[in-house]
Amino acid sequence: MRAVRDPVPLLQALIRCRSVTPADDGAMAVLETALAALGFTCARLRFGEVENLFARRGTGSPHLCFAGHTDVVPAGDAAQWLADPFSGEIRDGLVMGRGATDMKGGIAAWIAAIASLPPDLPGTLSLLITGDEEGPALDGTVKVLDWMAAHGHTPDMCVVGEPTGKAVLGDTIKIGRRGSLNAMIVVHGVQGHSAYPQRADNPVHRLIRVLGRLTAAPLDAGSQWFEPSTLQVTSIDVGNAATNVIPASAMARLNIRFNDLHSSASLAARIRDALEQEGARHELEVNCSGESFLTQPGSFVEVLARATREATGVEPTLDTGGGTSDARFITHFCPVAELGAVGTTMHKVNEATPVEELHRLRDLYARVIHSLQHMESVS
Known part of the structure; x- marks a missing residue:
């Protein structure tokens, strides 16, 4: 469990999986191993040619879900990269590689955050990880959500780990999308x-x-x-x-x-x-x-914003800009918001995330998890 507390090795292992959508290349197996060590029960869900993963720990309320994706966009011309885009090499304090920010880094930070917290947190924690976010999004989150509902796993709230930061970590929480x-x-x-x-x-x-x-x-x-x-x-x-x-x-x-x-x-x-x-x-x-959607600011958004402010010292802006994300599907099941890394390099050549920022994202997520799991009610 101690090894999982550092998100860097986990992120490197994920980057080394060439999971260009819809390929998996072992990414779900990496996550299953890490989550099983933390007491999660994992279900590998394959729809069409897409590998997905649902993991759950606990049975009580509230049920907090984290949603993310391991599939990435193509790296393009590898010769333009400073390092192999699927190496996870650390250079000048940066973990480099396709998916470092969008969004394998967020997944690694969330799992490391869980590992850093007491295992007897109240309520339920789950993760919905898809391999079909960068693609057509037909055999990923949509179908996993239906499976979750059919098997009694519908969460009370969900945090999507997309890179939302515009300039500094914690400056933006997305509560909707056009x-x-x-x-x-x-x-x-x-x-x-x-x-x-x-x-x-x-x-x-x-x-x-x-x-x-x-x-x-x-x-x-x-x-x-x-x-x-x-x-x-x-x-x-x-x-x-x-x-x-x-x-x-x-x-x-x-x-x-x-x-x-x-x-x-x-x-x-x-x-x-x-x-x-x-x-x-x-x-x-x-x-x-x-369709456009909005999670109206209520207890869920307020606690998320307060935890972000306490962890980073930054006052987050509630935002609905940008493109689409899988939150557009999750909103039909529970309140959902997006919070993640600074996204200035996502989809670019030399995509990278600073090691120091990855550790701060883990600490931010730990505060978020602790705060949300101690909520009395969700709105």
Whole structure:
């Protein structure tokens, strides 16, 4: 148990697992060994080609869950790294490697924090670790949560160990996330010679007018906890190799990051309305990877913020910015918030986390666990 109290060796062992999504390469086995030594009962859950892990210790209330992922994005050109991206090498006080901050470092720090606390903490501790966060997120947290609910493991609250720090450890706690919607619009026209436009119907012009309607005004000015929603045109494609041909169709892709003033259904209706105003034949495909959500500040968030302040001396900002995370799935089961390392190097070449910061993250998590496990009620 003593060896687990230092998160550095555990992080190094995890980095050495080349778990580029959806590969596992032994990462779950590393965690299972560490958690079993701390008295956790572990269940390896494979859905599709994705390895997941659920570990639990205790039976009482409150039930605090930690959620994280061992899968990582590709390292890219290894020659651009100062060290092998899957070596976990320590250089100039930094643990280097893919996943050092996002988010194998957070997992290692949480487990080390548990090891540093008395084993007779009240309530229940569990970990939900997936190998499908950086990928499609279809065979990971979503399915593990359903399995947990079916087997009586639904937690009272959950901390997700994503790297939330913007400048210093503890400066940000994420209590929600914007939703993300992707749309593909195809507008159909009539192909023809560009010298005789009266004999054709140019879908590019129609598509441009549709996009103009959608981008003419901001979606909103933001809400109490969220910044303004944004609609971005990410691609316009005609696939026309000729300079004198009016094409038969034109395609555009949109990405909308939306706050709690919208839903994917209301935004899809907005796009359909713009298309109907144009009156063109069209196709519309909409996919939402997650609705916006908010964990309203209550006892859970307040205790989490106080523990962060006491451990770091920093007043945390409650935030909902950034992209999506698996918290968008957990929010349907219990209050959830995200707290983790400083994320300035995540997904970059030479991703790294300072050894000293990793130890401070362990101490922060230890304070968080102790404080949350002694809560009388969760809201």
